[in-house]
Structure formats: C-alpha cells, structure tokens
Amino acid sequence: MKTLIQSLAFACLSLCVVNTSFGADDKDKAAKMAEKAAEMNHIAMKDGKLWVMKDGKTTELTETVTLMDGTQVMQDGSYMEKAGAEKKMLKEGEAITWKGKVTDHDKVMKDIEKHKEKKAAKAAKEAEKK
Numbered sequence: 001m002k003t004l005i006q007s008l009a010f011a012c013l014s015l016c017v018v019n020t021s022f023g024a025d026d027k028d029k030a031a032k033m034a035e036k037a038a039e040m041n042h043i044a045m046k047d048g049k050l051w052v053m054k055d056g057k058t059t060e061l062t063e064t065v066t067l068m069d070g071t072q073v074m075q076d077g078s079y080m081e082k083a084g085a086e087k088k089m090l091k092e093g094e095a096i097t098w099k100g101k102v103t104d105h106d107k108v109m110k111d112i113e114k115h116k117e118k119k120a121a122k123a124a125k126e127a128e129k130k
Helices: 002-040 105-129
Strands: 042-046 049-054 057-060 078-080 087-089 094-097 102-104
Touching (some): 002 105, 094 105
Antiparallel strands (some): 049 057
16 A cells, blocks of 8 residues: 555656656747747838837837837837946847847848748648648
8 A cells, every 4th residue: 555655646746747847848849939020020110210120010119119128219219227327229120139138130021021930930830630
C-alpha cells in the first residue's frame, strides 16, 4: 500500500512538472510574438511626414506618442528618449520601433514582408494537413 501511494504521488508530481514546462513554452512564445509585433509596429519618416504603422494599418501621426521604452515621438519628427533630455530628429527614410530602436525604414518593411511570407507558408502547410 505504501508503494502504491508513493507511486501515485510521484505520478502526480511528474504531471505537474510536465504541465508547468508546457506552460512556460506558451509564455515564451507569447513573449516572442509580442516582441515581434513591437518590432513590426513603427513610426517612419516618409515624404516629410510621420507615418504610424500599427497592427497592419498605416495612418499619419497627429499627436505625440509614447513608446514602450518611454521615448516620446512628436508630430514634427523629433523624439526624446526617456533617459536623455536631448531632442533628436528622425531623418527621411528612418523608422523608430515601438521599443524605441531607430532603424532604416526599408529594412523594417523587408522584415515585415519576410514575416508575412513565413506566416503564409505556415498557413499553407496547415491547410495541406487538413
């Protein structure tokens, strides 16, 4: 009887550990997806105007926006990082991600296209399985 109880306790403990590890993978995936979304969402200077690309929609920037890292982006293309008091200016063709990283807008757009292609390929594979 003692062996049976120990075996059941061990089985329950094992299931708890396995279940916890699967939950951690889901949290990691969710965090990675959120990080990728933050990289794809950005504000870009194009044709002398600031454009906001968020969740696949593009609109003109009409008010000051605060990014995830505390950076503030103003309508005129200037931005101020949270840590510094120095105002900087986005140049034509530059973009700033929601995480506050300034990069080349064309590079961001290429990354978005790659992501869309991967997503479409994954959807096609899943459709084939069905």
